[in-house]
Each structure stands twice: as structure tokens, then as C-alpha cells.
Amino acid sequence: xxxxxxxxxxxxxxxxxxxxxxxxxxxxxxxxxxxxxxxxxxxxxxxxxxxxxxxxxxxxxxxxxxxxxxxxxxxxxxxxxxxxxxxxxxxxxxxxxxxxxxxxxxxxxxxxxxxxxxxxxxxxxxxxxxxxxxxxxxxxxxxxxxxxxxxxxxxxxxxxxxxxxxxxxxxxxxxxxxxxxxxxxxxxxxxxxxxxxxxxxxxxxxxxxxxxxxxxxxxxxxxxxxxxxxxxxxxxxxxxxxxxxxxxxxxxxxxxxxxxxxxxxxxxxxxxxxxxxxxxxx
Amino acid sequence: xxxxxxxxxxxxxxxxxxxxxxxxxxxxxxxxxxxxxxxxxxxxxxxxxxxxxxxxxxxxxxxxxxxxxxxxxxxxxxxxxxxxxxxxxxxxxxxxxxxxxxxxxxxxxxxxxxxxxxxxxxxxxxxxxxxxxxxxxxxxxxxxxxxxxxxxxxxxxxxxxxxxxxxxxxxxxxxxxxxxxxxxxxxxxxxxxxxxxxxxxxxxxxxxxxxxxxxxxxxxxxxxxxxxxxxxxx
Ligand SMILES: Nc1ncnc2c1ncn2[C@@H]1O[C@H](COP(=O)(O)OP(=O)(O)OP(=O)(O)O)[C@@H](O)[C@H]1O
Ligand SMILES: [Mg+2]
Numbered sequence: 001x002x003x004x005x006x007x008x009x010x011x012x013x014x015x016x017x018x019x020x021x022x023x024x025x026x027x028x029x030x031x032x033x034x035x036x037x038x039x040x041x042x043x044x045x046x047x048x049x050x051x052x053x054x055x056x057x058x059x060x061x062x063x064x065x066x067x068x069x070x071x072x073x074x075x076x077x078x079x080x081x082x083x084x085x086x087x088x089x090x091x092x093x094x095x096x097x098x099x100x101x102x103x104x105x106x107x108x109x110x111x112x113x114x115x116x117x118x119x120x121x122x123x124x125x126x127x128x129x130x131x132x133x134x135x136x137x138x139x140x141x142x143x144x145x146x147x148x149x150x151x152x153x154x155x156x157x158x159x160x161x162x163x164x165x166x167x168x169x170x171x172x173x174x175x176x177x178x179x180x181x182x183x184x185x186x187x188x189x190x191x192x193x194x195x196x197x198x199x200x201x202x203x204x205x206x207x208x209x210x211x212x213x214x215x216x217x218x219x220x221x222x223x224x225x226x227x228x229x230x231x232x233x234x235x236x237x238x239x240x241x242x243x244x245x246x247x248x249x250x251x252x253x254x255x256x257x258x259x260x261x262x263x264x265x266x267x268x269x270x271x272x273x274x275x276x277x278x279x280x281x282x
Numbered sequence: 283x284x285x286x287x288x289x290x291x292x293x294x295x296x297x298x299x300x301x302x303x304x305x306x307x308x309x310x311x312x313x314x315x316x317x318x319x320x321x322x323x324x325x326x327x328x329x330x331x332x333x334x335x336x337x338x339x340x341x342x343x344x345x346x347x348x349x350x351x352x353x354x355x356x357x358x359x360x361x362x363x364x365x366x367x368x369x370x371x372x373x374x375x376x377x378x379x380x381x382x383x384x385x386x387x388x389x390x391x392x393x394x395x396x397x398x399x400x401x402x403x404x405x406x407x408x409x410x411x412x413x414x415x416x417x418x419x420x421x422x423x424x425x426x427x428x429x430x431x432x433x434x435x436x437x438x439x440x441x442x443x444x445x446x447x448x449x450x451x452x453x454x455x456x457x458x459x460x461x462x463x464x465x466x467x468x469x470x471x472x473x474x475x476x477x478x479x480x481x482x483x484x485x486x487x488x489x490x491x492x493x494x495x496x497x498x499x500x501x502x503x504x505x506x507x508x509x510x511x512x513x514x515x516x
Pocket of ligand 2 (some may be wrong): 041042081
């Protein structure tokens with residue numbers, strides 16, 4: 001559905017992307033993770049044809065994004081990083097204008113406004129909206145022409161947890177309808193929950209890619225935590241999952257009836273990210 | 283070219299302008315000025331206030347409004363919505379120019395009614411029509427060259443001033459200005475207005491028509507050139 005080959009891009013000699021490759025299949029939710037300045041937005045801009053790469057190519061449904069932009073546009077919905085709504089127009093006016101430009105009916109407007117609970121605000125001017133509300137309007141705008149593919153640059157940034165969960169539900173429903181979704185995020189839980197596959201981007205390079213489970217398996221630290229009874233309460237012990245020493249130790253505790261609980265430690269995507277890049281995200 | 287999309291942009295702009303006082307004020311100033319010139323300045327030849335008001339309308343509104351509207355869309359990045367939509371660049375430019383164009387025609391009609399001057403209306407409107415196209419094209423050039431709204435002032439003001447002041451001063455018989463005026467379409471527009479008010483016909487204003495027509499062609503060519511080189515990018 002989306003293929004990217006050896007993308008390179010520099011801004012004024014400073015490299016932002018250093019040769020990026022990935023492929024996204026139809027119906028996937030693909031997450032792009034990375035710290036500030038990693039090149040996520042730059043990648044989205046290139047793949048949606050808004051920015052030209054210095055090197056390499058991007059294809060959507062086998063069409064080159066720069067050469068066949070006008071054919072691709074109706075198939076694609078984009079939520080940009082920065083809200084670009086007409087501030088002096090109301091929510092409804094913004095959305096209706098978009099429908100007129102794409103020559104699609106207004107039917108979707110009400111449906112989605114109700115879904116994100118903005119129907120009552122429809123006549124409010126965008127300049128009077130909160131950041132989260134704008135973010136919702138941007139998402140609706142990207143959906144009005146019923147595109148097959150969605151590009152979302154930090155779709156839940158600035159949203160409260162309930163609103164973010166609402167957006168997640170919408171995205172999962174859209175995905176169930178067969179839409180392909182490319183999203184960037186700093187929010188590891190969000191990506192973990194939503195994405196079929198993720199790629200970690202750091203300093204213009206993809207440093208790891210795979211399904212969240214694969215990555216967790218690959219980078220998990222393979223330890224278990226055992227809580228045992230002691231004279232004055234309880235105590236937590238961490239053991240390696242491999243090796244006979246741990247087995248012997250656990251067998252001993254079991255015989256002495258000392259074990260309260262055993263659980264494995266699972267790395268979160270955030271842990272993995274830090275492990276791979278040696279940096280903290282968020 | 284798709285008329286519906288052009289009208290969509292026109293309509294969006296119309297909704298937007300209603301609450302944009304920067305722009306609505308621009309529409310009102312020429313009306314006010316014309317009224318003042320025609321009624322409150324003694325010794326002003328009849329029709330002169332109308333001519334100056336019209337010129338102010340065409341230059342200030344005609345250039346300032348498209349320049350601001352284009353620069354604002356670039357500044358706020360809303361231009362991306364338009365560019366990354368089925369609308370072609372030409373549709374965007376026409377859609378944006380159409381509102382200013384319509385507004386100028388309506389306000390000039392209003393000015394004629396206000397001053398009660400109805401002689402040679404066809405000639406007057408030919409002049410308004412052509413000079414407005416020149417002015418809008420020039421305003422769009424300013425908009426394309428300006429990365430943001432502030433910059434339209436820096437780039438546009440010298441142009442507005444030359445187009446407005448030189449013909450103004452040259453009718454006051456200041457000699458250098460007369461030389462300068464001879465290359466400006468606004469100078470010939472004033473001539474055209476004067477001739478029309480005096481009751482002269484097209485046959486006596488070939489020079490005026492030629493210079494204004496030529497300026498329209500040149501402005502459109504420059505607009506096209508800059509547009510192709512630069513588009514809406516900064
Ligand atoms: N218009 C620009 N001009 C110059 N440099 C830029 C421009 N846009 C991005 N950059 C640089 O390119 C690099 C990648 O930026 P990009 O916006 O793609 O990062 P990002 O991963 O989206 O970051 P964030 O998480 O903060 O949104 C950064 O070093 C940034 O400074
Ligand atoms: Mg970004």
C-alpha cells in the first residue's frame with residue numbers, strides 16, 4: 001500500500017532523514033515512533049507529497065507520490081502536526097468547505113461530529129476552540145472524503161485520556177473497515193495498543209521495526225520477579241529467567257512455602273526505545 | 283478548470299472576510315474618502331473625488347486584499363489544505379481573486395450612485411474592470427513573495443504608494459511626477475475617468491486603453507512566472 005525506498009532529506013545541509021525504507025500493507029496500522037526531531041513529520045510530508053525528498057522514492061498504491069499526486073490526493077486523508085484550520089470560520093464552515101473542495105456530500109460531517117461529541121460546538125469559531133477540540137476537527141476533516149489511507153501526525157497530542165481513548169476507538173473502527181493507517185506518536189502505550197507494526201526512528205534512521213510483541217520479545221530483559229514472605233512482611237526478588245540457579249532457588253522457596261507471587265517483567269515499548277537509542281522519550 | 287471548486291473558495295473567502303476587520307475596513311475607506319472629497323473639499327472639480335476614490339479602491343483594495351489573503355494562508359499553513367486538495371493552483375488563484383474582483387465592482391457601483399455621476403458608464407466600467415485585474419494580479423505577486431502578512435506591508439507599500447501617489451501628484455501639475463506617471467496604469471485610469479466624466483468616447487482614449495491593457499498583460503505574465511517558479515512556497 002505504502003512503500004518507501006531509501007528516503008534522504010536534508011534541511012540546509014543538516015540531514016533529517018538518512019535513508020529510510022519501510023513498507024506498509026493494506027489494512028495495517030503502522031506506528032512511527034521517535035524523539036523530537038527524529039524526522040517523523042519530515043517522513044509524513046514526503047510520503048504525502050508535500051515535501052520533495054533529496055533522494056529515494058515513496059509510493060502509494062504503486063504510484064509515485066510526486067509524479068501522481070493528483071491521483072493520490074482523493075485516496076488519502078492527512079492530520080498535520082500543526083492545526084491548519086481557518087480560524088475565523090466555524091467548525092461546520094471549515095468542514096463544509098473541505099467537502100465542497102473534494103466535492104463530496106456533507107453527510108459525514110454530522111456523523112463524525114456526533115462521534116467525537118462536537119455536534120453542539122459546530123457553530124463555534126475555530127479560534128475559540130481548545131487544542132484538543134481542534135485536533136478532533138482535524139481528524140474529522142481528514143475523514144470526510146472517506147479516504148483509504150490515513151496519515152496522522154500525533155493525532156492525540158493535547159487530548160485528555162478520555163478523548164484520546166475516543167480517538168483510538170474511532171481509529172480501530174476505521175481500521176476494521178479496512179483503512180490503512182500511518183501514525184506518528186510519542187505515546188508508547190497508544191502505539192502499543194493500536195499498531196500492528198511499529199518502527200523506531202532516531203536521528204533520521206530506523207533503528208528497529210516489527211510488531212510490538214516481536215520487539216518486546218526481542219528486547220525483553222528476560223527476568224522474573226518473585227515476591228517472597230519474610231519475617232517482617234514480604235520482599236521482592238528479581239531472577240534471570242534462564243539458568244538452573246533460578247530454578248533451584250524457586251524450588252527451594254516453593255518447598256518452604258515462601259512464595260506470594262511470581263510474574264515476568266515485560267519491557268514496555270518505552271523501555272525498549274530507551275534501550276535501543278540510549279535516550280528517553282517524553 | 284472546475285467552477286464549483288472556484289466558487290467553493292470564493293464562498294469560503296466571503297465567510298472569512300465577514301469577521302476579518304482588517305479587510306472590511308479596507309472596503310469602507312474608499313467610500314468614506316470619496317464622500318469627503320466630493321462633498322467637503324471646496325474647489326475640487328466635479329468628478330475628481332469620484333476618480334480619486336475609484337483609484338484608491340482599485341489600488342488599495344485590489345492589491346492589499348489578495349496580498350493579505352495569500353500571505354495569511356501561507357503564514358497559517360492553511361494553503362496546504364488547498365494545495366493538497368483536488369483544486370488546481372489556477373482554481374485557487376481565481377477563487378481568491380474573484381472575491382476582491384466582485385467587491386470592487388460592487389463598491390464602484392456604490393461610489394457612482396453616491397456621487398450621482400452616470401456619464402459614460404460603459405467606459406468607466408471598462409476602466410475599472412481592466413485596472414482591477416492589473417491590481418489584483420499585482421497584489422497576488424506581493425502575496426506570493428511575502429512569507430507572512432507582515433511582509434506584505436514591506437513589499438507592497440512602495441508599490442501601493444507609487445501607484446497611488448504619482449498620478450495624484452501629477453494631476454497637481456508637478457513635473458517630474460508627470461513623467462513618472464506616464465508609465466503607470468493608474469495615471470491612465472485617472473485620465474479615462476476624467477474623459478468619461480467630460481463625456482468623451484472610446485475613440486479619444488486609445489492610449490489609455492492600450493497602456494492599461496498592456497499593464498494587465500504584463501502583470502499577469504509576471505504573476506504566472508513567479509507562480510511557476512515559486513508557487514505558494516516560502
Ligand atoms: N522546515 C525546516 N527547516 C529546517 N529544518 C527543519 C525543518 N523541518 C524540520 N527540520 C529539522 O529536521 C529534523 C527532523 O524534524 P521533524 O519535524 O521531521 O521531526 P519529528 O520527528 O517530527 O519531531 P517532533 O516529534 O518534535 O514532531 C529536525 O532536526 C528539525 O530541526
Ligand atoms: Mg513531528
